Amino acid sequence: MIYEIVKYPDPVLQRPAEPVTEFDSKLRRLVEDMFASMYEAHGIGLAAPQIGISKRLTVIDLSFQKNPEEKIVLINPKIVTAEGKQYEEEGCLSLPDIRDKVRRAAHVKVQAQDVQGKPVEIEGDELLARAFQHEIDHLDGILFFDRLSRLKRDLQLRKIRKMIQAGEW
Ligand code: NI
Numbered sequence: 001m002i003y004e005i006v007k008y009p010d011p012v013l014q015r016p017a018e019p020v021t022e023f024d025s026k027l028r029r030l031v032e033d034m035f036a037s038m039y040e041a042h043g044i045g046l047a048a049p050q051i052g053i054s055k056r057l058t059v060i061d062l063s064f065q066k067n068p069e070e071k072i073v074l075i076n077p078k079i080v081t082a083e084g085k086q087y088e089e090e091g092c093l094s095l096p097d098i099r100d101k102v103r104r105a106a107h108v109k110v111q112a113q114d115v116q117g118k119p120v121e122i123e124g125d126e127l128l129a130r131a132f133q134h135e136i137d138h139l140d141g142i143l144f145f146d147r148l149s150r151l152k153r154d155l156q157l158r159k160i161r162k163m164i165q166a167g168e169w
Helices: 025-040 126-139 150-165
Strands: 045-047 057-061 071-083 086-090 100-104 107-113 119-125
Touching: 025 045, 025 057, 025 071, 045 126, 057 126, 071 119, 071 126, 086 126, 100 126, 107 126, 119 126
Parallel strands: none
Antiparallel strands: 045 057, 057 071, 071 107, 086 100, 107 119
16 A cells, blocks of 8 residues: 655654554565655665654665665664764655755664564665654654754744645645
8 A cells, every 4th residue: 555645744754653563464565665655755775753653663765666675674773873974865755856965874783673573784874764764753742844944944944834824835
């Protein structure tokens, strides 16, 4: 099933998600549906709150369907080390047409569980490190524009309000 992407200012995007506790066939189906919904929306990362499900689960595929080995599922993830700095532009399926440069760590290590509940550890640099931080932020109710300066965030919020009023959101 293809889920519709939830957009800001839906409250599900702005509250911490609940841990996943059941590693069953329903979860496996949800993971498959999240990949399908992400591809349908032309995204490279999707967190469960973005489809209205407040669970600590995210999927990432930087290859966008080209390499099955790059499909990543992170369940109950946490960042255990973060090193270096990067400052690159980000976008988000829940904030269409909004892009801005965000300060992130350049290299992160993440501990999580796979779809069977087994512990996994995965490291990422550059774009992958950014995807990990962006998606795990979603599980904590944080959107990328919350990481901007107050001034830049207000500018983006004004843009969004205008789009909402114009019926373009
Ligand atoms: Ni996002």
